[in-house]
Amino acid sequence: MPLGEGHRFPVTKYRLLRDKLAQHGGFVFEPAVLASLDEIKAVHDPAYVDTFCAGTLPEAAIRGIGFPWSQGLVTRTLASAGGTLAATREALTTGLGCTLAGGTHHAFAAEGSGFCVFNDIAIAIRRLLRGARVAVIDLDVHQGDGTAHIFAGSPEVFTVSLHGRNNFPFRKQQSSLDAPLEDGCDDTEYLTALEPVLPQVIQFKPDFLFYQAGVDGLLADLSQLSTF
Numbered sequence: 001m002p003l004g005e006g007h008r009f010p011v012t013k014y015r016l017l018r019d020k021l022a023q024h025g026g027f028v029f030e031p032a033v034l035a036s037l038d039e040i041k042a043v044h045d046p047a048y049v050d051t052f053c054a055g056t057l058p059e060a061a062i063r064g065i066g067f068p069w070s071q072g073l074v075t076r077t078l079a080s081a082g083g084t085l086a087a088t089r090e091a092l093t094t095g096l097g098c099t100l101a102g103g104t105h106h107a108f109a110a111e112g113s114g115f116c117v118f119n120d121i122a123i124a125i126r127r128l129l130r131g132a133r134v135a136v137i138d139l140d141v142h143q144g145d146g147t148a149h150i151f152a153g154s155p156e157v158f159t160v161s162l163h164g165r166n167n168f169p170f171r172k173q174q175s176s177l178d179a180p181l182e183d184g185c186d187d188t189e190y191l192t193a194l195e196p197v198l199p200q201v202i203q204f205k206p207d208f209l210f211y212q213a214g215v216d217g218l219l220a221d222l223s224q225l226s227t228f
């Protein structure tokens with residue numbers, strides 16, 4: 001997707017990750033099939049979906065997302081949700097599925113936010129796991145606010161978020177379980193916060209577990225951002 005000169009989103013990270021895994025060997029890569037609008041509307045407000053895809057979202061809504069609108073952004077967004085749907089189907093068949101470009105957890109049902117247009121994990125839950133007990137462990141450094149809000153009234157979905165207390169999103173939502181952390185916390189503090197969370201996830205007895213790996217919690221991510 002074209003972002004224009006000097007945009008702060010490190011979009012090349014996706015290609016770098018793919019290249020790294022390809023060098024490592026042992027992976028079979030499959031292009032994501034685009035999610036259909038019907039699949040997306042299982043979670044998202046139909047008017048929001050249609051206006052985003054048509055490029056007619058109001059300017060303020062586009063600013064909230066943080067990307068300039070383009071046809072490339074639409075394709076990339078549908079592919080990201082499609083990749084998560086495919087990974088979910090894979091997990092239902094084999095026990096494990098992965099996608100390299102999902103985790104758009106700041107997207108709410110009727111608006112995007114923080115570089116997230118549609119909430120891929122929420123779409124997969126609503127489309128493929130209706131009625132199942134699902135846990136979402138979100139270890140991205142930013143709170144999974146969209147996911148928390150979408151499933152706030154759904155006792156069958158247990159949302160967990162470990163995140164920085166003081167960074168985006170500045171207005172936090174309430175997950176089933178939130179563990180806010182101070183800036184600059186080290187590995188020991190992080191693992192001390194995570195350890196008591198996992199037994200609670202197991203106690204919930206989920207049929208299916210999403211792990212939003214984030215990776216932006218890593219100190220190395222901060223130092224590498226400027227080179228992306």
Ligand SMILES: [Zn+2]
Nearest residue numbers: 140141142216
């Ligand atoms: Zn993040």
